[in-house]
Amino acid sequence: MQPDFKADYFELFGLAPAFSLDMPALESAWREMQSRVHPDRFAHLGDAEKRASLQWSSRVNEAWNTLRNPLNRATYLLSLHGVDALDPMNTQMAPSFLIQQMTWREALDDARQKRDGAALTRLEQEIRQQTATWMALLAKQLDELQAWQAAASTLRQLKFVEKIREHIDHAWMEQES
Numbered sequence: 582m583q584p585d586f587k588a589d590y591f592e593l594f595g596l597a598p599a600f601s602l603d604m605p606a607l608e609s610a611w612r613e614m615q616s617r618v619h620p621d622r623f624a625h626l627g628d629a630e631k632r633a634s635l636q637w638s639s640r641v642n643e644a645w646n647t648l649r650n651p652l653n654r655a656t657y658l659l660s661l662h663g664v665d666a667l668d669p670m671n672t673q674m675a676p677s678f679l680i681q682q683m684t685w686r687e688a689l690d691d692a693r694q695k696r697d698g699a700a701l702t703r704l705e706q707e708i709r710q711q712t713a714t715w716m717a718l719l720a721k722q723l724d725e726l727q728a729w730q731a732a733a734s735t736l737r738q739l740k741f742v743e744k745i746r747e748h749i750d751h752a753w754m755e756q757e758s
Contacts, residue, residue, distance in 0.1 A: 590644035623732035
């Protein structure tokens with residue numbers, strides 16, 4: 582086992598760097614790689630081999646966890662092109678998005694206060710549709726246009742939406758209790 586810690590996550594699994602991935606191919610590559618580097622296979626060897634196996638296995642799992650999640654994959658892909666999409670110093674957002682986000686948050690707060698399941702459902706559907714639109718845009722920006730800065734902006738929007746979706750999930754839990 583010769584770990585190449587310089588290989589990016591896509592190279593590690595033998596995949597072309599892209600946002601749109603063949604998820605079954607990714608999973609298959611991960612399983613195959615994990616079977617080769619899992620620490621249990623090296624339990625009978627010396628400490629150096631065990632340590633290397635553990636490091637390699639950790640790297641494989643880190644790569645798997647990054648690439649299987651679309652937003653993490655986009656963040657990583659942008660980082661390969663020198664773009665820190667989630668730089669806390671970059672808070673610039675389109676005014677239309679900020680207004681949309683405020684509208685969603687107000688609708689969520691209202692539905693939560695009124696314990697209005699129908700309003701939560703409508704909000705969830707609206708956000709799901711918008712998310713699908715932005716995910717398609719992100720795929721195009723990354724894979725076709727290679728518009729890294731535009732993709733970073735779309736990704737930031739999707740990260741905000743991810744938080745709103747988490748708050749909706751909490752609101753549903755409150756409804757059930």
